[in-house]
Amino acid sequence: MSQKILGLIILIFITSTAYAATENEYIVQGERYISGGSYDRAIKAFKRALQINSKSAVAYRGLGVAYYGLGGNGVLDNPQTYTNAVESLKDSLAIHDESDTRYYLILSYLALDDIESAKKEYNKFKTTDPYRAEYLLADRIKNYTPTQKSTPNYIFVGETVISEGNTYSPTQCPPGEEFNTYVNKCQMSYSRRQEIEIQQREAEANRKAQIESAKIAAEAERKSFRRSIAGKYAGTGSIDADMSRIRNSATQQENMRLKDDLLRRGQW
Structure with missing residues (x-):
């Protein structure tokens, strides 16, 4: 119990x-x-x-x-x-x-x-x-x-009618405007906003894809650079020393910083 x-x-x-x-x-x-x-x-x-x-x-x-x-x-x-x-x-x-x-x-x-x-x-x-x-x-x-x-905010009225199952009311119609004209404006305004939102989502998805591609390309470039350095100094016993020198180079650090900054902004 x-x-x-x-x-x-x-x-x-x-x-x-x-x-x-x-x-x-x-x-x-x-x-x-x-x-x-x-x-x-x-x-x-x-x-x-x-x-x-x-x-x-x-x-x-x-x-x-x-x-x-x-x-x-x-x-x-x-x-x-x-x-x-x-x-x-x-x-x-x-x-x-x-x-x-x-x-x-x-x-x-x-x-x-x-x-x-x-x-x-x-x-x-x-x-x-x-x-x-x-x-x-x-x-x-x-x-x-x-x-x-x-x-009037025709967009809001159109969205409310569609999403909440409401009906258009003549009392909401602005003074001097025909009711049918008012309804058409509400429907068209809301449809247009939906189109814009779809375009914005597609643009955002493309932007993220471009940033991801840039990251992959930058990483591939870094790996290629390291391989080329390793191949150049293979068997000399000085790879570690030269890699350390390159990494600590002010020029190299600045280049990497600029690349990372461009990556964050989606411009690389």
Whole structure:
């Protein structure tokens, strides 16, 4: 009986360890995407983390920051992206009150032109982070003016529809643009980005292949050089001495250094 209990404890420990590692992996992935400006990919990563742990304040915060960044990147000419940011950031604060989260919540409210909610959160923010409140937000709150809406990000909309099985909505269509034209732009923009990404992957694969070929050629050249030196001094009893002299030669060392530097940069 005790062995069964021990086995159950070990199984629970292993399962919980894998659970935490997977959640953390998605969170780290999402943060890297945000750093690189890939907000749409960051959103997917944080959503996967929340599928594993729906009570993760860090994942909700990351999701909110990604939505906010996406809106600032020109996603849609409607408030939905910033609304998603607000909802995710509020979910994070409900689990754990944290200054960075409230900072982005204030920015999201400002982007939505909800100055009253922004002021309310700003007053809370001043008590926990007075320095940033004064130097990063005070002027924006005091001199608030309505934001200028950005142009649509057709690529993101097209990708979301295809990858998540969503449908195009007339409410997302920019003012003055025909709905069918809007849908065509989304589809074509996303298809074009896929083509570019394929070209980039192929170019990267070719670059790596060229570097590997250069390394092989350089190593073959080194071996040939050593064989020629060994053949030249065969039977003289002075191979070791002459090889040592060549290796210690300033000219030879400089040549090898330059070759190695070119190899690292893929230019040899």
